[in-house]
Amino acid sequence: MIAYYVHHQGSGHVHRASSIAAQARTPVVGLSGRPRPAGWTGDWVDLPDDSDGVDASSRDVTAGGTLHWVPRRHAGLAERMRRVSETVARASLVVVDVSVEVALLARLHGVPVVVVAQPGERTDRPHRTAYDLAERILAPWPVRPAGGWPDGWTAKTVHLGALSRFDAHPAPAAGDPCRVLVLWGRGGIDVGPDRIAAAAAATPGHRWVVAGPHPGPGAWPANLTWLGWVDDVWAELSAAGVVVTHAGQNALAEVAAARRPAVVVPQRRPFGEQDATAAALARAGIAEPTGSWPEPAAWPALLARAAQRGGTGWDAWSTGTGAARAAALLDGLAA
Structure with a gap:
């Protein structure tokens, strides 16, 4: 089984995950704070909110700059990570799109991790951790120079080009x-x-x-x-x-x-x-x-x-x- 973590912000992560999961032969279990998308045929694990009531200035949400979002003593975060652990422990592979914390947690369970890359400056300490530990990095854009990326990241990156839920549609005539x-x-x-x-x-x-x-x-x-x-x-x-x-x-x-x-x-x-x-x-x-x-x-x-x-x-x-x-x-x- 493949466990596939889907970030809740925007709609792009879930559209991308749905497109990939629909093509996979291996059963795919989705994990997200977003609702199960239409057409998703595998299991879907609902994850609770981990930001409700958080004062980012007083809860050390980055754990001293080592992570991106881990507010202290937050019940939603604790339950969220419990559900993630319960799922990834049964998986043979975990895909993370995107979360440094989930990537690290999955690898701590001994499960190989594939990270979906994001554009922009990603050489901060938390991103380095996630990209370093990844088995592969999926880049949903064509091959292009990645300024500042270590050679090790480039060597394990697979450039997919853009992925759309409409890729199977023939391009329409001129509008x-x-x-x-x-x-x-x-x-x-x-x-x-x-x-x-x-x-x-x-x-x-x-x-x-x-x-x-x-x-x-x-x-x-x-x-x-x-x-x-x-x-x-x-x-x-x-x-x-x-x-x-x-x-x-x-x-x-x-x-x-x-x-x-x-x-x-x-x-x-x-x-x-x-x-x-x-x-x-x-x-x-x-x-x-x-x-x-x-x-x-x-x-x-x-x-x-x-x-x-x-x-x-x-x-x-x-x-x-x-x-x-x-x-x-x-x-x-x-x-």
């Missing part, structure tokens, strides 16, 4: 060139609705639709529609001529699967995760990355450049086979 999809995620957004409205107002020849949190009633431009969170993201991607999105791995994987022209606006994340990804896209010439949300006057030219660039560059970012490759590797390690 409406005047339709702009703003695709947000659940991991946090730096851009307020007024700035999106100003961008729409500056591009009256385009129709903007926003898949993400709904701001409620307002004096919004006529060419701006707030969809709220949508169930059928693929339909919105297929209809769009250009996608404006953040630099989270899941959002980019879904844009890549649809091969859509894109403007990528990195959001603030720990360890510079999205900034690192946006920089990689810029180097590869795949999309139109920006350092921050552009001023209204910049949007007409920015959308034109993205449309002219097109979406074929995503071929280098996502082959559509990442989940199958990951599953085959995990099956081999678990055997």
Whole structure:
């Protein structure tokens, strides 16, 4: 059995885990603070909250800088780790996406660990512990230089390319060139609705639709529609001529699967995760990355450049086979 820990923040971790588990021959048990995802066929272990009521300034949550989150005498953390221990002790392999603490706990049970890497600066002491102890490191992006990574990490890293729940879908035909999809995620957004409205107002020849949190009633431009969170993201991607999105791995994987022209606006994340990804896209010439949300006057030219660039560059970012490759590797390690 493979035990697969899924981080609760955002939706990318659970989409990635679901895609890989669906391709694996070995039974996969999920562990997470998130609910069991639709379509998950194996067992699912619900993990309690380990942050409720925590004052990070007074509970030594990093254990002197050796870990990322271990608040003292927290009942939720204690029960969470008990449930993890109970599961990983029965496993032949543990996949961690992502938690330094779970990776260390699993290895202390004598179980081999595969760590899913995150972009950004990951050479702090806790990340070094997790990456050092890992049997393999799965990188859900194409091969690219990893500044500051020790040779030992590079040698055991498998670059999968981006993984999307839509990888099995054929890329749709070109969308409406005047339709702009703003695709947000659940991991946090730096851009307020007024700035999106100003961008729409500056591009009256385009129709903007926003898949993400709904701001409620307002004096919004006529060419701006707030969809709220949508169930059928693929339909919105297929209809769009250009996608404006953040630099989270899941959002980019879904844009890549649809091969859509894109403007990528990195959001603030720990360890510079999205900034690192946006920089990689810029180097590869795949999309139109920006350092921050552009001023209204910049949007007409920015959308034109993205449309002219097109979406074929995503071929280098996502082959559509990442989940199958990951599953085959995990099956081999678990055997």
